[in-house]
Amino acid sequence: MKKWMLPAGVEEALPPVSWQLEDLRRKLLDYYRKSAYELVFPPLLEHLDALLTGTAQDLEQQIFKLTDPASGRLLGLRADMTPQAARIAARHYPAEAIVRLCYLGTVLRSQADDLGGPRSPRQVGCEIFGEPGIAADLEVLRVMLKTLKLAGVRGVHLDLGHVGIYRAQVASLGLDGEDEAALFDIVQRKSHPDLHEFAAARGLKPRVTRAVGELMDLHGEPKAVLARAREVLGANKTIRGALDTLAQTVGELSREMPKLPIHLDLSELRGYRYQTGMVFAAFVAGHGREIARGGRYDGVGAEFGAPRPATGFSADLNELLRLAA
Template sequence: MVMPRWALPEHFEDVLPAEAQRMERLRRVLLDEFRLHGFQLVIPPSVEHMDALASGTGHDMDDSTWKFVDRISGRTLGLRADMTPQMTRIDAHVLNRRGVTRLCYAGAVVHTMPRSMTASREPLQIGAELFGHAGIEADVEVLRLVARSLQLAGARTVRIDIGHMGLFRALASHAGLDAAAEEVLYAILQAKDVPALREFVAARPAAAVLLPLPGLYGGADVLVRAMGELPDVPAVRDALGELLHLAKHLPDLPLSFDLADLRGYHYHTGIVFAAYSGRSPAAVALGGRYNEVGKAFGRARPATGFSMDLRDLIRLGQEALPAGAVLAPCEGDAVLQAAVAALRTQGEIVMSELPGHAGSWREAGCDRRLEWKDGAWRVVPLGE
């Protein structure tokens, strides 16, 4: 079957006027909120050298990225699939600040394959990253900003699932697993395949320290239980201590803990999280700590942050549709022009009524018109 020229590739879509208006409004609201918390906006290019885009992220990012050859340099370029590596490059190599740096961003990313059957291959990613502070306080700040962002978007936050990559790595190291065995174990835990985990442990008895992980899911009480079920070694204590800190300092957020959650295994180094809304089975915000990514740019810095897809947020939000537009005569004296200017200053959309289009203005969004009545220009319902 020959596809028509106007058909888009699968999992790509246009954003039409009503949705685009809501999306742009939310983008501005979120970026303004980030600014109030000290996060500075940066706008990286959509294309970079592939070795920069994939640095520190493992093969996951490499598989997700569209690649092509630069006709100028002959090097392989990539169309970004995620903006976080770009933030890391900017912090480590371009800004090169000594202290804490807060950066935020908003822009399209492109994936070679959709993340789910209903996902777009061109998410409109918005997010914030905090560099330069290794302490748990930075993770607390980021989680609060996630919750605030979802509140502003009108997306009811049902829960924020939290895991810790450092805990898994500490247990794998304690069990003496090599890199290959750790990869196998990672896949088993991601699939929540308990029978496969038991088979894995049967072949490697030292890995029995990881058997409790799939069952350690729930509220803060899970962390107390984990302290009794997992080995009492410094790295494990440190990871559980960070999770307990979150539970203590974020009592108002709907936190849950999943110690077998290895989201971002090739990328994250500490706390990882995913926020869920009641109207979507998929996570609406993802984030966590990734202290090692900057090493590829010559400067490893502590880092934590999160990202969201504006497309998902506006579909989950409860924002009311904006008022329609006002139709005004396209020509008039200074009094008419002053009336139009005043309406626009108040935030009203005012369209000029170009000749020859009578009866078509409602489809453009007009629900009122500007008419001369009782010695003044007044807004009246369209058609009155």
Template sequence: MKGNWLLPEQLADILPAEARRIEELRRVMLDLYRTYGYELVAPPLVEYIDSLLSGAGTDLNLRTCKLVDQASGRTLGVRADMTPQVARIDAHLLNRSGVGRFCYCGSVFHARPVGLLDRRELLQLGAEIYGHAGLEADLEILRLVMESMRLANVGTMRLDLSHPGVVGAILATDPGAAAQADEIHRLLSEKNVPALLALAGQGDAPRNETLAALRTLAMLYGTPADVLAEARQTLPPLLGIARALDDLQALVQALPDIDISLDLADVGGYGYYSGVMFSLYAEGWHDALVRGGRYDNIGAAFGRARPATGFSFDLRKVAAGLPPARRSGAISAPWSEDPALALRMQELRRQGEIVIQLLPGHVHDQEEFFFDRELVRQDGAWVLRQL
């Protein structure tokens, strides 16, 4: 039995004060989304692997734990991301013709962590819009992201935008480059220009003009005005590039009060996203706090490839970067079988007060509360006294 209290690597208990703060954040976030018209959905933690991974790419497959269903013999997956499940609900169960707005919050589990400092169990909270292909939906999602983080009292923030359509347009003109798309996207994400140029000597290699465009693309990051101007001047005059740059420019102009940067080589998840991608960074967190973007093809596996855009984040990660949770003031009540005391405690609790009755023979020891008042018997009645 030695060590049976230990948890597996990169899993952790959430203790009382922190658990309360996470729960309070969950409530205010979902209440915020409701004011925007988002409907809450709650898909199951486990489902058939074919459905769980539909349209989600290889990264999600590697992060998903698999097991055999004893009832059917089929392979099940423990969800590592809730977006495919929401896409299934929109496409198959609700089957609406108009715009659908959905939000969710639930645990997800990763077979392997995304980063060295990341946990494997996340409390994923997100919001998604289905059925509208225009930038209006992307803009609503971005505004909701910023409002969510402000509600959580996250401080200095920066929004990074990108668009897979830029590199996609370049690769589409060159069969040699398209054949090495996975490697090219990886090297662009790492901004590994020497390795990109070294592709020239490998088999069915990309053309020299393609490699030149990719080298330029790797350096296109920074303030929106500078990046967009340089991209329009130096990248090939392709329709796909022009459309992607127009989308980015429109969103930047619509969000003048937000600190925005562009990184046209940030192409992680290129097989998943179909339009504008974004990451939100904030002071105090080592990695992106929120990720999202447009993923119009995710519903195709369920028979309806509806336009879709959204975001998600780990609520535990947000809470962990905030100042320590404050303890709440509470009322101390002695142990007594006096019916009048029971009624008084019930009255106070219905008013939203925290009333803790001390059990006989024990000193009350707690992390989440401190006593600032007490109930005492005075002139035949139970009254509050400040401590």
């Protein structure tokens, strides 16, 4: 019996689910093709240092590692296809100003993102390289939401944030790496008592503590959050620009999809180590984790000699099928 058991978090697909997955795969890829995204099939196995560039900085503990008997170099099984798409864009499309790529394939992770979560997601996603403006962010958001609609997922609500706001606050504090990590943890937990204790121990000015505390409380309905954010955080030019980006994004999406629930959380810092701008995630009621996520990660490709702005999203096809109405 033990020989028949799959590793925890690893699953296989059998009929009729396998046919449903194939139908959905074809439907999504047809849509991406019509939307001018080029399909790429990155390899399952790569040199480890290539897999740990850009958006993969938080993935080292999730990558299965092995030594290549041919070269002696350390290899890794991909845990996320986004950094592979960035490598492909830098290596094979260096002369193109804007590159749109899509991908779909299984990734393998040594540990799940959440307790009991999958370790072999069937990842699908789209990335835009070379476009720094909000138009690319809006395009990716539209494609992500259309992906969920094509998958049959209903009752989607969208969370928006912007890591540039927190980055601007932290930059003015002059914290070392250890203290910055401690503050990041406090902000993620939205713990005001820990914030006051942290500030007192390091002699931070009361106005600084108030500003960070305000940031932790800035979540909810977009209009109210943006108004309060401009009132208490708007003196910084970088922060004003980030708030303008969020306001424009909310306005555009609300006009196009008036029934889409949108929630702002200005202390949501998923992907903080590599994300540089707006971040977003889609949720459905009764499901404890996001069903799709993405954001801006400018500067990607620098390790390959072709730095450029980028934004994109990804989702797990298996999970989307399970959530389909």
